[in-house]
Each structure stands twice: as C-alpha cells, then as structure tokens.
Amino acid sequence: MKTLCFHEYKTGRGPRVLLDTDTQRDGIKLVSGLNLVVAPNGYGKSTFLQTLGGLIRPIGGRASLEESGNIQPYQPSEHALLISEYLTFPKFIFPHEWIEFMAGSRVDSSRLEPHWESLRLNALRNQFLGRMSQGERRKVTWLAAHASNRPVILMDEPLDGLDLLAIDAARALLKSWEHEGKIILLIAHQVSEVFDLSKQTLLFEAGHLKSWEKIAGQSAEQVSTDVFRKWTHQYYSNRTTLPSP
C-alpha cells in the first residue's frame, strides 16, 4: 500500500506557516484510498493541496512516497495531479484533448470508455469546452484524473457543480482509484457525498493535521454523515481563532 509521509512539512503563504505536518510526530500520513480533509475556510486546506500539487513551494521540510519499504522523494510534477477548485479552460479544445493534456500522457481510451457514459458526457465528446457548462467541464476533469497514471490525486472541492448522477459516477471513480492503490486527498465542504468512502478524515487543529478517527475513536463506517457533521461543527465551534503552529 502506498503512503505519503511528511517530514516537518510546512505549508503557508509567504512567511506565514499555516500547517506543519510530521508523520513521526503526529502519526499522520496519507494512505491509499480517500483521505478527506474537513476544516473551515481560511485554515490553509487549499494551500496545503496546492503545495502538494507543486503550485506553491513548501516553506520547509519534505515529503516522501513509500511503498513496501521502498522510499522515494515525493515530486509533485511526477507523482501528483492537482484538480483545482477554480478551473481555467481554453474555449476551442475538445474534451479528449483536454484530458490528454491534463493526464500528461497518451490516454488509454478503453479505460475511459465506460465513464463517458456514466458521467453523461457521451453527447458532448465532439463539442468544444467553451460550449459546455461549468459542471460539464468539471466532469471532464474527473475523466482526466481517471486517465492520469500518477499515484497521488489532489482534489479541491471537485463535487461543486456536479449533478446527482454525476456525483454517483464520481463516487464510482473514487472507489476504482482506491482499488488501484491511488492516494486521493480531497477537500469537500459538502462531506455527505463522500464521507462514507473515506479511509481517513483529517482535521486541522492549531496548525497541525489530526485524524478524526483517532480523536473521535470512530470510523466512517460506524457513524452516519449527520453524526459526523454535528461532531465537526462542535469541534470547530470551540476553536474560534485561526491556527498558528
């Protein structure tokens, strides 16, 4: 099983450290399957994701990708695909061209074939991205993530704008990535759609990542989303100030 481990890994904007993560100290590492991040706005979730995605340089420390005793330095450009909350698209590009670009390699079309249908994109294959709605373009990015052969997928609010059927298709993709051993780090404010799929739920506390499972002594299989929602609401209500490690 692949894991992403942190070694005094500090992320933030400019000199301000928003998050300080260390696997040995905090016992936090990202595991194969869905790692769900839940925290209020401004805690540094997107900054953490963008740093792991290579858009921002870490303020300090490093990360490593580990599998069966094999440890290699984590390189965002090689290992990660970042799906940002905000999406910029060129108007005159076909969906499969965009998928190929995002995946960064030749795409195995047979791998994508069933998902064109489940995401209801079949009729849009021959349309430019500029003619699609924002939700349809987001579905194309889900296909691009599926086409990518990188082991780490970072998704910032990827469910925004998706319809009910597309959310079901996206859930199926998340499950298939887990079977393939991919590490998925996903930020979602509407946790109800994916909470039950999570292998690990991460919370922010005073500038450190904490495992909800360890704090609450429960797992996603044991509690309903409503219970989790109330729990996190209470957890963050008691923490009124922004974190500073």
Place this chain on the structure above:
Amino acid sequence: MAVAVLLQTIVEQLQKKPISLAPIWLGGMILLLIPGALEKLPLPELPFSMVRRSLFSERFWTQLGASSFLPLYLRHELRRPQTWLTLILTVALGALIPKERFALWIFVAQLPLQRGLWSIGGWRRIAVRTPGGPQLGGGLLLTAYLWSQAIQAAIALVAWGMLLLLEGKWETASFLHVTAATFSGVLCCAAVSMEGDAGRPWLVNFVGLSVALIASSLVYWQPALLILSAYIFSNLKHSVTYRLWSVEEFDEDALLS
C-alpha cells in the same frame, strides 16, 4: 517609450521633418489597442475546422520543447476566428505596401504578434498546471507562443507573396530580407513574452513591440543577424525557468476565448 523613440525616428525619416514625441507615444498606445480589440472580439466559431483533430498530436510537436502544452496551445490558436481575422487583415495591409517600401511589412507583421501577446497572461494559468508547470511553465508558454507565431508568420508571408506575384510586384531579394526580418521579430517578441510581470497585457505588449521592431529592422538590414535573434530566444527561454512561481491569481474560473 522605447517604441515611441524608435517610431519617432522612423516617422521623421518618412516625413523629412522633426516631430515631437508626445503624439508618437499616444499613437503607439492607440495602435496597441487594435490587436487588443481583435483579440477580444466576440466572434462566432468558424463554420469549418481549420485544425483537424489529430493535428499536432504527432510526437514531433511534443519534442519541440513544450511537452503536451504545445499541441494544446497550437490547436486552440489555429481554431480561433480571431487568429484568422488578424491574419487576413495583416495580408490585406501588406497588399497596400508599395513595391519600393517592402520594409513596411515589418510593422504590419506586428499585428498577429501583438494580438497573441494579449492572451499570454491568461495562458499562464494553464501553463502552470502542466507537469512541472511552476518551474517550466514560463518556458513552455514562451516556446508555444514562438511556434504558433512562426506558423502564422509563415502563412501570412505565403499569402502576401502570392498577392505580390499576382500583382506583378514580386522581388526575390527584398522578399527574402523581409522574411528573415519577420522571423527575427517573431523570435525576439517570443523571447520577451514572459517579461512585463510574466506576460501581463500592456506591459508585455510594449516590451514585445519595441524588441520585435528593433530585431526586425536590424535583420532586414543584415539577415545574418537572424542567428543572433535565435540565440536571444534560446537564452531568454532558459532565464524564465521558475518565472511562474511568482505569478498568483490562479484562483478564479476563466474561459480563454
């Protein structure tokens, strides 16, 4: 200001009398709005595809130095109606140039270059998302802009050359000089396309116009200097590594038309 000083000399030569800098500077500002307006024109899609789907997917294109970003940029640029409208205007203006003043093509050829620069800022957001984008995105964008503009310059030159032949104005030596000068302008304009706060409109347009005019004029005078233009491009391409680290404002949805 550099453009204004350059243009002042040229206008003085043409008018055979001194002229103040202010109207030239103001004229330059207004002239730069023309490619900006062309770039932003809300034109409908072309009724037929100028670029077939598989074009630019050959390995040759990814090996030109801009990875999967180059095919994406080229396809988009050559499918846009704005690109073709600008090329048609360029060739039409070229057709108005009298036989004894072929060098004026250097100015006409700035139109597609300047139009392309108006959208460089938007493309940064896509370039940065290529693998290794924050480090290499600046260079990828610079290379993609170069190839796109080189293709457009070649198309414009061929069309203009055909018009010259039809009109009986063809002159091989002058045309070769102009061709070298055009590609020198393309190389040098591409070389500075990540300057001006990493390709911000207006700033990069001024820088690009100055550099392209100087480079084109020098190569028109001495075509061998084209090698120097290629060297400048190669040199500046390597200097823009990490340029996109400093560029923020990626956090917004956008559709690059």
